[in-house]
Amino acid sequence: MENALRSERSRNAVIQAALTIIGRDGPGRLTLDAIARESGLSKGGLTHQFRTKGAVLQALLEYQIEYFAKFSRDYLQEIDPAQPEPRLVSQIATLREIAVTRQQHSVAFAILGALTDAPDLLSIIIERDTEAIEQIKAEAADPDLALLRWAAARGLALTTLFRICPLSREDRERLFDLLLDDQYWQHRADPPKPGV
């Protein structure tokens, strides 16, 4: 087998193994030895592909981010062209997906836990979001209202992710539906200020 392919296979195996362990045993049991065992690789092979545990976590995070970035892109693609704020809506829809997808919870924990030694692991998230925010602002009739809708979706997603959401499942779903509903916000948007 080609080396490049071999490496890629191994790296994928590692990421899948990490996800399996986190889901099955919790993020506390995500050790290099466990990953090696679960992936079928030896520890040597593992550390050949990822020099440190932080590197594994980073790959894991990038994998997750790409997964949801793709979700967002696809959603944007198939959105009603008449939709006035497509970027905002696709971001909110993605956040709903994050909040709903069951396995994500412990992955979030795992990464948060690792943040202790790798504080700027999350900077990639900021980069992505900053971009998204720019676009949301640009397309919005009332940018602040759009940001607030985004923030609310984030709040629902993060509280759910960390299992500290005091709202019922129905409440959350209804709120997400509202956040996605243009009609609901249309007449709530600030009318453009008359020129002074």
Next chain:
Amino acid sequence: MENALRSERSRNAVIQAALTIIGRDGPGRLTLDAIARESGLSKGGLTHQFRTKGAVLQALLEYQIEYFAKFSRDYLQEIDPAQPEPRLVSQIATLREIAVTRQQHSVAFAILGALTDAPDLLSIIIERDTEAIEQIKAEAADPDLALLRWAAARGLALTTLFRICPLSREDRERLFDLLLDDQYWQHRADPPKPGV
């Protein structure tokens, strides 16, 4: 000195020491030995007061929660009586305080990090919030809109806490101001539905 007082002093010393360490060295350096050293207690004394590290974390979390609960109570006390949704507003104000207070960030990390082994440490947060949510719903003309305001504040607070907020400081402050501003939401609330 009385035993009860002796214990209380020691426990307080431990919590303060923990906060000092987290703020100065980061949550990764929060070990039992470090806490003992910083607090002036011996390891034996420390483990006499807190049987496990989880117990320390729990006390730390309770301390923080009580701190902000008091902030919220005080805010509620001094609020304009004409304020239509005082509970919501005081909750939002508290969340703004959390987002702004500098030291909180790493404390949040420390506790999240420990969540690995003590998954239901956070249930106390849910309990408090559930209560708050009930009151917010009860006093609101448009409960869903109130929940969304709350969720947005949470989103801003949590993203800031975990340093993944893509918004500028000014943006955040302006958004918090908006969330607190009744005028802004008044005409946005759903008019009470006409009886069928």
Next chain:
DNA sequence: ATATAAAAACAGACTGGACGGTTTGTTTTT
């Protein structure tokens, strides 16, 4: 009050194990 036994608070050395990372050697690809 005073002596004394018990309990609580505290001191600090020690242990056991987990875990990240290294090292040395082998197989496979280039």
Next chain:
DNA sequence: AAAAACAAACCGTCCAGTCTGTTTTTATAT
């Protein structure tokens, strides 16, 4: 022949929790 990929034993450190004592407080009996 060289480099990449992999195997697996090994090491050093860190750290939560324990264990054995010592000091201080409290309860009880005289």
